[in-house]
Amino acid sequence: MKLLDKYIIRKYLSTFFFTALICSMIIVVIDVSQRVENFLNEKLRIYDILFVYYLNFIPHINIILFPLYALISVIFFTSKLAYDSEIISILNAGVSFRRLMRPYMVSAGLICLLLLFFNHIADPWSSKKRVAFENTYFYKGNKDFDRASNIHFFLDSTSKVYVRYFREGENSISDFRLERFSDNKLVYMLKATRADWIEDSGKWKMSDYKVFTFEGKKETFKSGLGMNFDTTLNMRPSDFIRFKNQKEMMTTAEIRTYIRSERDRGISNTKVFETEIHRRTADAFTLIILTLIGLTVASRKVRGGMGLHLAIGIGLGAAHIVLSKFAITFAQGNIIPPVIGVWIPNILFSLVALNLLRKAQK
Numbered sequence: 001m002k003l004l005d006k007y008i009i010r011k012y013l014s015t016f017f018f019t020a021l022i023c024s025m026i027i028v029v030i031d032v033s034q035r036v037e038n039f040l041n042e043k044l045r046i047y048d049i050l051f052v053y054y055l056n057f058i059p060h061i062n063i064i065l066f067p068l069y070a071l072i073s074v075i076f077f078t079s080k081l082a083y084d085s086e087i088i089s090i091l092n093a094g095v096s097f098r099r100l101m102r103p104y105m106v107s108a109g110l111i112c113l114l115l116l117f118f119n120h121i122a123d124p125w126s127s128k129k130r131v132a133f134e135n136t137y138f139y140k141g142n143k144d145f146d147r148a149s150n151i152h153f154f155l156d157s158t159s160k161v162y163v164r165y166f167r168e169g170e171n172s173i174s175d176f177r178l179e180r181f182s183d184n185k186l187v188y189m190l191k192a193t194r195a196d197w198i199e200d201s202g203k204w205k206m207s208d209y210k211v212f213t214f215e216g217k218k219e220t221f222k223s224g225l226g227m228n229f230d231t232t233l234n235m236r237p238s239d240f241i242r243f244k245n246q247k248e249m250m251t252t253a254e255i256r257t258y259i260r261s262e263r264d265r266g267i268s269n270t271k272v273f274e275t276e277i278h279r280r281t282a283d284a285f286t287l288i289i290l291t292l293i294g295l296t297v298a299s300r301k302v303r304g305g306m307g308l309h310l311a312i313g314i315g316l317g318a319a320h321i322v323l324s325k326f327a328i329t330f331a332q333g334n335i336i337p338p339v340i341g342v343w344i345p346n347i348l349f350s351l352v353a354l355n356l357l358r359k360a361q362k
Contacts, residue, residue: 004090005102005106008103009106009107011077012077012103012104015074016069016070016107019073020065020066023065028054028058031057044137052130053130053133056130056133059118059126060248063115063119070111071294071313071316074290075297075306075310078298078309087300097299100295101292104292107291111287112288113284119281119283119284120252121252124248124249131243131245131246131249132249149164150163151163153265154264155235158180159178159179159181160179161179161235162175162179163175163176164176166237171197173195176191176193177192185214186214188211188213188214189212190209191212192206193209195207198230202236203233204230204231204232207228208225208227208228209228209229210222210223247272247276250273255273255276259274271331271333271338275341277338278341278342278343282342286320286324286345286346292353292356292357293316293352296353296357299360316352324342327345
């Protein structure tokens with residue numbers, strides 16, 4: 001590695017982490033001002049606030065902003081190099097612009113790998129405590145109850161369940177129906193007016209039930225009105241409760257397992273989780289694209305100096321964020337496939353980066 005490469009890599013990484021440090025301090029101050037009332041009302045301990053919430057909140061919010069940090073950092077130190085005529089001197093020394101890109105891409109690649117690790121593994125693991133804390137003290141109504149009524153799903157390949165309504169506070173079901181099939185024919189059906197979860201035994205108590213069995217043309221009926229019995233089923237109350245930020249607590253491997261489990265049960269509305277997997281990978285490559293854009297924008301010495309470069313760079317970064325939000329919303333709404341929705345902004349901004357590279361000073 002040549003001296004020029006070491007110099008630029010050191011500049012990139014030091015500016016990047018300094019930007020992250022400054023932004024973290026600003027974010028924490030803003031967050032404290034918004035949360036202080038919750039902290040006081042809930043009478044939280046300083047230890048819980050610092051080591052349960054903020055120790056996990058700060059890495060999470062920084063990981064989200066890594067691509068923007070990269071863009072700001074590259075523009076900041078590259079613009080200074082251009083203003084001091086260092087870029088011109090490097091090019092005049094016979095170094096091509098593509099060769100100048102190498103240390104930038106190496107630095108961006110290192111942070112990209114770090115971001116992939118955090119997005120897919122480390123951040124979801126640390127977010128388990130943070131999200132549990134937020135759902136307990138900040139977002140008490142943060143449950144997604146789209147699955148609280150008129151629910152159909154499979155317990156296994158031969159057993160299907162219908163639930164008219166699930167009551168979270170009581171862990172009870174109103175109007176429960178279990179159907180079992182053999183050779184695509186209905187052989188057993190259990191109907192219960194109410195089903196209650198028994199925590200100690202891990203069973204469901206069926207009340208006011210009816211049992212139908214079918215053997216060819218022969219039908220058997222058993223009435224249990226006013227009676228109840230306990231039974232073990234492959235479902236728990238947690239199957240009906242899903243937090244809106246649940247995906248943040250799940251590693252990519254856990255999300256894939258969850259998606260397979262939901263599909264096996266006949267629940268196909270997993271677009272939010274599929275989109276999340278693709279987003280975690282796309283965000284890392286966004287960092288490389290924005291690094292290239294920052295280099296091509298800031299390497300030219302202009303009259304506006306660093307201020308103009310930052311304005312252009314931040315404008316492009318903001319446009320990417322807005323486009324990403326729209327694309328993810330469309331992907332989650334089944335308008336476009338998740339993989340296309342997540343990668344569209346990167347594809348479009350890759351074209352922008354290549355066009356800027358073509359016009360960059362040689």
